[in-house]
Amino acid sequence: MNQNNHLELKDTPIKKLFWKYFIPSFTSVVVNALYNIVDRVFIGHGVGAYALSGLSAVFPIMIIMMAFGMLVGMGAGVRISINLGKGDLPRASKVLGNALTLLIILAAFVTIIGFCIKQPVLELFGASDQTIDFANDYLNIILFGSVFNMVGFGMNNLIRSEGNAKIAMYSILISAGTNIILDPIFIFGFGMGVEGAAYATIISMAVLCVWVLLHFTKSPKAIIHLKKGDLSLQWDIVWYIFTIGFAPFSMQVAASMVQGILNTQLIQYGGDLAVGAMGIINSVINLIIMTIIAINMASQPIIGYNVGAKRYDKVKEVLFLGIRFATIISIICWILVQVSPQTIVKAFNNDSPELMKIATQGLRILLMMLPIVGFQVVVSNYFQSIGKALTATIMSLMRQVILLIPLLMVIPRHYGLFGVWISGPISDTLSFLFVLILFTREMKKLNKCIDSNNTQCG
Structure with missing residues (x-):
């Protein structure tokens, strides 16, 4: 065990610890978001614009692939953090080994099912006669690389959960850097078009996969290590992971469902270019x-x-710090989107005036209520982090399924x-x-825990 990481989580003041973890996390996610944006x-x-529309039809499928990775990666990450707080390293190690096995099994499942149903699913998600070939060319290659995607991103989350935020950041920087370098070489240099973008993506995912596996097998900085005996699935561990991971999993699947419905509605009311505009908007939303x-x-x-150490005053402190910071970020991004949406759209395509008009309008309206979204994202994560998976799941589904789909x-x-x-901001407000x-009810319970010196909780 790396004792320094354990002591850091135990003894470092919350604000200092938060900022130490946030900076590499922020770098990681921004660079990670560049995967889709750069493509x-x-x-x-x-x-061209119709190729963008084709990729927009693939996007919901890639969200589902990410969902399976998050089912294991987020679920195992929370469980590892809680076990480290309890000082139960053998249990944390078991979670790590089972997580890797689950990711490989789920990746094989996603690949096989994906090839079996990809044609009707692409059509369902908005691919038309003009865009289906672009979508197929890209998806065929991405499906072959699903194991690299899921193992790489899933296990990288576990690096962060053991307190090695900087290493998790380096993982993403190396992988995304590979993608950014290879994209123009394959697309322009080799003239491979959308297939070149797909090859660049799966190669970068393979680099990430190798990197994270080396960390858990060779690195002295790892708190827990992969052991052969921990790779055999134990159903209590699997359930232990899935009960927490189901919340982000359901959120991602819901996002895919919504994206599919959005694409079909956009084709009906705005045509193929409206789907391409949604692809641009999704890139911006994803980054925010x-x-x-x-x-x-x-x-x-x-x-x-x-939570594992039963220090609930610290739990409340980091929660409110996160809420304040998320709200500030949301407001700043909202101002940028409302003031200069044309500049954002031009970064993706400046050859189609019609695409520019549709994307600019959509960007402004869809993100109208962005200032209140940060609060929802942080609070949902809080419930997930303390082990209340059902509440976190309901929160996630409320905004993306229960409200948004009927509105659409x-x-x-x-x-x-x-x-x-306009359906998006209405859903954002109600949720x-x-x-x-x-949140108000939960804070009353948390305050009672703190007032009783944590004796009434656990």
Whole structure:
């Protein structure tokens, strides 16, 4: 065990610890977000607007792939942090080994099922006769690399959960840097188009996969190490991981469902270019949300450790620090989007005036209520980090499924493309009120724990 990491989580003041974890987490997620953004930028300029629309149809499928990785990566990460707080290293090691086995099994499952159903799924998610070939060319290659994707990103989350935030940052920097270098070489230099972007992506994922496995097998900085005996699945450990991981998993699957419905509604009310515009908007949203998720990534090991150690005053401190910072980020990003959306869209494609018009309008309207989104993301992560998976799942589904999907099915019938865009901020507002109610109730319980010197909790 690396005792320094354990003592750091135990003894370092919360603010100092939060910022120490946030900076590498922020760097990681911003660079990670560049995976999809760089692909879209190079394809938008090198292949064209309809190729962007084709990639938008692939995006929901990639979200589902990420969901399976998060099911294990986030679930195991929370469990490892809590066990480290309890000082139960053998249990944490068991979680690590089972997590790797689960990621490999799920990656094989996703690859096989993906090839079996990809054609109808692409059509369901908005691929048309003009864009289906682009979507197929990209997805065929991405599916072959799903094991690198899921193992790399899933296990990298576990590096962060054991307190090695800087190493997790280096992992993403190396992988994304590989992608950024290879994209223009394959797309422009070799003239491979969307296939070149896909090859660049899976090669960078393979680099990440190798890096994280070397950390858990060879690095002296790892708190826990992969052991052969821990790779055999134990169903209590699997359940232990899935009960927490189900919340981010359901959120990602819900996001995929919503993206599919969005694409079909966009085709009906705005055509193929509206789907391409959504691809640009998704890249922007992903960058903003991932920035807020960096706060969660910094908070999660601190919250998990202190829950395990029953230091609930520390739990509350890091929670409110995260909420304040997420709200500030949300407001700053909202101002940038509302003031200069054209500049953002031009970064992806400046050859199509119609695409520019649709994407600019959509970006402004869809992110209208962004200032209240940061609060929801951080609070949902808090419930997940303390082991209340059901509450975290309901919060996630409220915004992306329970409210948004019915709105998308009804409002566009009366308001067309504007109705598609406005459904998002309406859902954001209603779900904010729901999360606020649950948050208020939870704070009353947390304050009782603190007032009783933690004797009434656990």
